[in-house]
Amino acid sequence: MISSYFINYGVFSAFLLLTLMETGVALLAVIDYEKYKPAIMKYIVPIWEINGTFIAFYLVNLEITYPHLITLVGTIYIGPVMAALIIFMAHNAYIAYSEYIGKKDPERRYMMVYGVSMLLVAFIAVSVLASSISGISINVASMTINLPAMFINGFSLVYFVAVVLITTGVSAIFFGVKSRIRYLPSALFVAGILIMWGITAVYVPYIVSHFSTAFEYVLIIVAAFIAANYAASRGKARTGRILALAATYSSIMYYGLLEYPYFFGKRVYVGSLLNSSVMTGYANIVTAVGGTLLGLGMLLFAYYSYIKPDNADTKGTGS
């Protein structure tokens, strides 16, 4: 049964990692689209396409893993979820428009709309995540939420700052953003991690009490990220990317494992809410088979997108 928690959190971690990557793209697009366009364009297509589908993946997996929790989650988060949906539709539409409009001006404008909408979605998503960790603003018994308090509270805001720092660090390595300070990405990543653990210690101390017994894992994650930074600065971009992604995925996963077995601070014990019906076994089979096919599909995509050369000297789709 606990394995379904790990599977669900594994899916969530992958989804969150993709969201961080896309937030990185959005940041670059908003800061200076023309300057970062080559880096953005190289990776934006698989990221936005796969990330959108990952939302559905995570939602359905959540419904399988915690059918008893659905009523609570669905009832309290209806406002932010629907707001995020509206913005997400604009985000998807504008990235697709920008790919084919073929003129500089509208393309830049469309990318700006895409970037801003992605940042807004990320802000809402991180606020929802933070509230599900801390339980601040949520009344579990009456299944109600104080929305202004959900967005504006010490934990959520500081947590968001930490996420932004981590995202900037990872994106800098992944998209090859040049900086005068060689280890700035590592500094940002480590600062984000420290701030996240610090604010967690203040607001959700039970998570950090587990942390003290496994501190070495965080050191390994940080070391992996610094190694990624080193590799990227030495021109080994692919190694840098893989290490940075692995370190970030591990850090998200690790945080989630320490959060177990509670949600919403210590108010909901999820150990008793996990699906214990026969559905779990079938769902695990689908996850294993589907996940393998998904992995193979992504490898195929990577091969055609980044490894196989063009047969003809063409630019863009349908040219």
Add this chain to the structure above:
Amino acid sequence: MRTLTADFDRATMAYTLGAHIILASLGMSLPIIMVIAEYLGLRKRDAYYSALSRRLSIAMVVLFAVGTASGIAVASELLVLFPPFMSVVGKVSILPFYIEVFAFFGESILLGIYVYSWDKIASRRLHMLMGSFIAVFANLSGVLIIMVNSWMNTPNGFNIEIYRDHGLLTNIDPLAVFMTNSTPIEELHALVGTLFAGAALIMGYFAFRLLKARSPERKRYFRGGLKISFVINAILVWVAIIGGSLSMSMLYKLQPVKYAAIDANMFTRSHAGEKLFGLNLHIPSLQSILATGHPSGVVPGLNSYPSSIWPPLWIHDTFDAMLVLGTLVGLLLLAGVFAAVLRHRKKENRGIIGKLVRIFHPYDSRLMLSFLAISSLLTLFTMEDGWVTDEVGRQPWIIYDVMRTSAAANTSMIVIPMALGLMAFYVIIYVITFVTLKRIFARRNLETDIQKESDRIGETESKPGRKYVPGKS
């Protein structure tokens, strides 16, 4: 207040789904037409079909982007608008949804490869094969979603009596959802109907553009698209009509209240007649024969059931509208098929037949092109209308005879402003998407695209193909 928020939940879900199925129907039919165009381009070495295939793939990406977001909106709304319902689904019948996620992944990954690797995949047949799998995955998603809808109409896979009495889910069989009593017929009718609506929209677009086209190359290009979509529609419409007839027989057996409301039967009776197409054309005992196979067969009436479980009675009108419009479009397409066949066999030259062929020829008659353009919108309306009939006909249940929609609804007041915002946004995003698609294609010169395809054929084929020659078609 609970009723108000429940109504908003219902309206929001209905609106979102109603908007989403337009994109879904296009997303299911477009890759089929795109791949057939690529196949014809390859087989005939025809630059026009190749250009058609490429340009359709661009439309596919834009519609996929908006469709993905819209699909996620539907998935999320199910969770936040009807949490108790999803809680039951999560334990009993979620496997089709879960497998659909991977079909969705398959579609998005292959679409990415297909669109961005035209010039990387040396074998055009391999490229076409990838396109075929996009069509397979897109339609598999439709099959899986309809399975869950069939389960909502005829639930199985758990002990319904115990759930009704005690609210406990027992004897769960997660695989039962794949084959409920209504699944085969609902798949036939709903899947084919959705495909038909999407293909009809595309056919209407090509008919309209052919009507407006002036240059020979443009005429030939749009005619190619029209040919593919017309043939698909001419087949699908009759399968959809047969599926519809079978659906009514199924409702008679499995959802008699819905059947009675759809046929406006107030009283249970034998020798029930039928008013054809809602007109004053009454045929005695026809309904009894259609439903039971016997003129004396007893058909259910609403008086046999408490009014608290009656669906809204206006579904009788939406049903009649679907029947009339579907049959009209079917007959129009049939006339087009006969005209095309007769012209092909060169038997159309004289007399009244010749006149009819000239009127109904699907590619050459301007009147028929106008009919086809209008019929595509009517088909879209028919699909929406049929879907409304099915979903409203199940009310007041979200899971037929098991869980009421009102009991499954989220009663949070925030539903109201959010629902209004979402509805407004859908309208805006649809308008912007179609305007942007128009701008994208306006900026891509069709003649240039055809010329490029012609050059490619010249580079890759030793034998001369049907190349593009400006001014000639």
